[in-house]
Amino acid sequence: MPTVGFVGIGIMGEPMAIRLLDQHPLIVFNRTHERAQGLSERGAVVASRLSELGQACELVFLMLSDDQAVRSVVEGPNGLVKSLRPGTTIVDHSTISPKTTRALAEHCAAIGVTWLDAPVTGGDGGARSGTLTIMVGGPRRAFEQVLPYLKLMGEHIVHVGVVGQGQTLKLVANMVSGINLMAASEGLQLGLTLGLALPDLSLVLQNSSASSYEVTKVIDRVTRQDYQAGFSVKNRYKDLELAREMAQQAGFALDLGLAGERAFKEHLDAGFQSEDEVSYIKRWTESE
Numbered sequence: 570m571p572t573v574g575f576v577g578i579g580i581m582g583e584p585m586a587i588r589l590l591d592q593h594p595l596i597v598f599n600r601t602h603e604r605a606q607g608l609s610e611r612g613a614v615v616a617s618r619l620s621e622l623g624q625a626c627e628l629v630f631l632m633l634s635d636d637q638a639v640r641s642v643v644e645g646p647n648g649l650v651k652s653l654r655p656g657t658t659i660v661d662h663s664t665i666s667p668k669t670t671r672a673l674a675e676h677c678a679a680i681g682v683t684w685l686d687a688p689v690t691g692g693d694g695g696a697r698s699g700t701l702t703i704m705v706g707g708p709r710r711a712f713e714q715v716l717p718y719l720k721l722m723g724e725h726i727v728h729v730g731v732v733g734q735g736q737t738l739k740l741v742a743n744m745v746s747g748i749n750l751m752a753a754s755e756g757l758q759l760g761l762t763l764g765l766a767l768p769d770l771s772l773v774l775q776n777s778s779a780s781s782y783e784v785t786k787v788i789d790r791v792t793r794q795d796y797q798a799g800f801s802v803k804n805r806y807k808d809l810e811l812a813r814e815m816a817q818q819a820g821f822a823l824d825l826g827l828a829g830e831r832a833f834k835e836h837l838d839a840g841f842q843s844e845d846e847v848s849y850i851k852r853w854t855e856s857e
Contacts, residue, residue, distance in 0.1 A: 570593070571628040572594070572596065572626045572627055573594070573595055573596070573628045573629075574597070574616070574622040574623075574628070574630065575596070575629075575630045576597070576630070577631055577638075577663070578604045579632065579634070581632055581693060581696050582599075582633075583604070584693065584697040585722045586613070588699050588722050590608060590611055591721070594612075594613075594614070595608070595613045596615075596616050596621075596622050596625055597609075597613045597614070597616065598616040602615065618647065619642065620652040622649075623653045623657075624653075624654075626657065628660070628715065628718070629653070629658070630661075631661045631662060631663055633661075634663070639669065639673065640673070643673055644676060650676060650677065650682070653677075653680065655680065655681025657681075658685065659682060659685070660715055660719075661673075661685065662688060662703075664688045664736065664743065664804075664807075664808055664811075666740075666814065667733035667734075667736045667740075668733075670686045670732060671733045674707070674732040683707065685715065686707060686732060686736045687704070688735055688736055688738075689702065689704075689722070689739075690742055694799075696722070699721060699722055699724065700724040701722055701723040702723060702724070703719050703727070704734075704735045705719070705727065705728050705729065705735050706728075706729055706732050706734035707731070707735070712728045737815065740812040741812065743808040743809070744812035747809050747846075748825050748826070748829045749781055749782075750786070750787060750847070750849065751829055751832060753788075754847070754849045754852075757774065757787055757850060758853045762853070767788075770788070771788045774788065786847060787850060791847070795845075796844045796845050796848045797844075797845060798845045799845055801842065801844065801846065802836060802844055802846050802849070803837065803843065805833060806833045806834060806837045806842075809826070809829055809830040810830060812826055813827060832852075836848075836849050839852065
């Protein structure tokens, strides 16, 4: 059984790491060491340096915020490539660009390390319950070897092709869900502005052709007036931006994707970057 490491103990990373730790010993690292305190209390070993984790582990999971964070952890001055041994597998659950993913995979392959891109969807609730959807790009043999670990964190797990294809599918899915969330917010706010009652909007929007996961999420958050970040405005905009870049590289013309990116950038610039993406509904009523 390989020694397992987990880097990135955030909103998603902590519950995912907990589910691994429930079944396997785990070494964890987070740049802000205090964030790993809860895992330490559960029995995880907290590495003081990335090199300590890299030298000890044959299987390393990453859950980081963006391309820059992943590059820093892997290739930075104290990055994992300086300490990992040949035969190690990295499973990256972060959502980053396919281009960055392929570059990192090539760098790791040069030192005998296998890279699987395995972004997830399902939010922090799915991370806690182990019901995430995980889309994986990379060598099938490596995928099959890590599948038992992925099943501890996810319910729907699919191998979608070569390195980078996991990120490609995630960005397509996130673009669709982002546009859906904006449509749900706009429609709900229009109805409220026109004097419709929230319970009536809730009943009809969730039990008609307008229904969707994002409609339900928006209505739930607005009903509870809860805008604490599960998936922040900053992260949603990052994914819309990456989807646009990916489409441009493919020569694919986005219509709604471009409009959604511009609108969400306005919301981010209005000061909502740290709130949940559902705060998009405030763009008609508030400014910061």
